[in-house]
Amino acid sequence: MSDDWDDYADGWDGNSDVRHYATRAFAALDGLAGVTGGGWQDKRVLDFGCGTGLLSEKLAPHVREVAAVDTSERMIAVLEEKALPNVRALCTDVLDSGAREAAGGLAGFDLICASSVCSFLPDYRGAAAVLAGLLNSGGMFVQWDWLASGEGASGLTLQQVRDALRAAGLGSIRAEQAFEMGSGGQGMPVLMGSGIRAPD
Ligand SMILES: C[S@@+](CC[C@H](N)C(=O)[O-])C[C@H]1O[C@@H](n2cnc3c(N)ncnc32)[C@H](O)[C@@H]1O
Structure with missing residues (x-):
């Protein structure tokens, strides 16, 4: 597998597993936060590693704005071609304060989603802390990642997620298996982790 996400961009949407993952993640998010219930129309969302x-496509009809950020130019180019009306697609490293300031408007979110991103980051705990700081008080961080069978296995363990979100200063932390990809005994479990930024 290439380390460069640009290499996957052109075939990404044609991969039924990838589309299915996004559908299941959105359904899990809706179950957690009720985004399709009508109460999210004034909310701002960050889709980190979009x-x-x-996922932005599914969220956008229900919220005011989605800032969709990714460090892969090709991924962002594919998203830009979709011309989604209230989705701001940005190729930038939102974890870097200089890049964030240069882009502008990358703070004050009511919801930050990270779908299949965190386990690929070199410093997941550091990223969680930065992202928690971009939430409004009462805002929610939600991530989905492969559920690791133990320390050192690929993906993240539920304990790693709980520890990182707690260290990031979030409260009401939840981490659990959300769904499974594949079938016939070959299923790969996917975790959902979430936390809320406490009111200041
Ligand atoms: C497995 S893909 C998931 C893409 C999308 N969230 C989805 O579910 O279809 C991981 C994505 O994370 C992005 N990524 C990795 N590190 C990143 C970072 N520091 N900031 C933003 N995006 C990052 C990659 O470029 C890639 O597009």
Whole structure:
């Protein structure tokens, strides 16, 4: 597998597993936060590591704005071609304060989603702390990642997620298996972790 996400951009949306993952993640998010219930129309969302925007596409009709950020130019190019009206697609490293300030408007979010991103980061705990700081008080961080069978296995363990979100200063932390990809005994479990930024 290439280390460069640009290499996957052109075929990303054509991969039924990737689309299915986004559908299941959005359903889990809706179960957690009720985004389709009508109460989110004034909310601002950050889709961190958005790729081609498969989750942004589902969120956008229910919220005021989605800032969709990714460090892969090609992923963002595919998303830009979709021309989604209230999705701001940005190729930038939102974890870097200089890049964030240069882009502008990358703070004050009511919801930050990270779908299949965190376990690929070199410093997941550091990223969680930065992202928690971009939430409004009462805002929610939600991530989905492969559920690791133990320390050292690929993905993240539920304990790693709980520890990182707690260290990031979030409260009401939840971490659990959300769904499974694949079938016939070959299923790969996916975790959902979430936390809320306490009111200041
Ligand atoms: C497995 S893909 C998931 C894409 C999308 N969230 C989805 O579910 O279809 C991981 C994405 O994370 C992005 N990524 C990795 N590190 C990043 C960072 N520091 N900031 C923003 N995006 C990052 C990659 O470029 C890639 O598009």
